[in-house]
Amino acid sequence: MKKVIKKSIALIIMFTTLLGYANESKVMTSKKEYKKTSLTLNGVKEGQKLVIKDQNGLTLYKELIKESGTYYKGFDLTSLPDGKYYFELDKDFEIKTIPFKVKSNSVVFEKEEEVSVFKPIIRVKDNRILISKLSLELKPTEIKFYEMTSEGAKLVHSESIENTKIIERIYRIAEKYKSTYKIVIKSEGREFVEYINI
Template sequence: MKNTIKNSKKGILMVIMFTTMLSFANNASLFNIKNEAKRTSLTLLNVKQGNLLSVKDVNGIVLYKESMQKSGNYTKGFDLTALPDGSYVFELDKDMEINTIPFTVKSNIVLFDKEKETTIYKPMFVVKDNVVMLTKLALKEAPCHIKIYFLGDHGEELMHAETVENTKTITKAYKLAGLKYGGYKIVCNSDGREFTKAINI
């Protein structure tokens, strides 16, 4: 029980620090877009090596994908006018968040809507002494559906399910001691995304 309390305190401290960092980040733009007749220049600020940039259509189909080769600022030109008329999104998948930049193409004209830019915060999982701490920012109070599965010889067995909502900061601790020994999978569905964490005890 003491370990659970200690982990809870650590998780709350991580969320507080993470929220403070985000408050500074939200005051500065993470990217710049220069839209010309035939070329859109995208500049992403402070990317890290391994961050993933992609262009997706309205159905989530990936049309372009690139992994950042170095940390720092990233600039690249795209000819988006070649795309069929429709809605698209630039998506930057980072360590702790996913930034989306939506745009539309109509009659070879590319339009960006700054009001529809979004940031989805990924859940953080910390495992220690058979206790799993899950923390997630949900600044728009989007519900988070959490399921824990035991991975046995006969497939997945649901051990726990719950929905957390009406909160900007989700902090949950799950004690796996006393349950079956083996592999577990925690699934967190929120903001139209699914995040998973594999655990062995």
């Protein structure tokens, strides 16, 4: 009788354990897990910004990268309405755009449309403003200087540059024109704004 009771208890424990594993694997393979799209980005740095935007540029999701190295995360993008979207990784000197589209609850990445836009680098040395910009696609770049006055921003210089891969400009500001300047650089569908004091 004791053997029968021991065998019954062992069987009950075994079935309970099996049911526990069955429930656990059910959670792991739920429909929600299948819907997740994983994004892996190599060479990220702490403090960089990752966003998801729709085709109108509206930000739907925003996150600051917490650790340098490889970023890996799953997103349920199938809940988005049908349309075009993109991930945007804002790095120190570059903005990388990773487009995807959602159609009938499926997500397709458009690898051939991935682009990187390089940010302008603006430095001040003595009375000079140094601007560097990389444009691999030879897109037109517009540079505008505004002097900030009590009446508002006053345009003091405007320049358009075309068919140039590496843009390097040095602007000298005379001593008597020391002020606060707003520099606006438009290139590749982006606008970069920086304020400097000379």
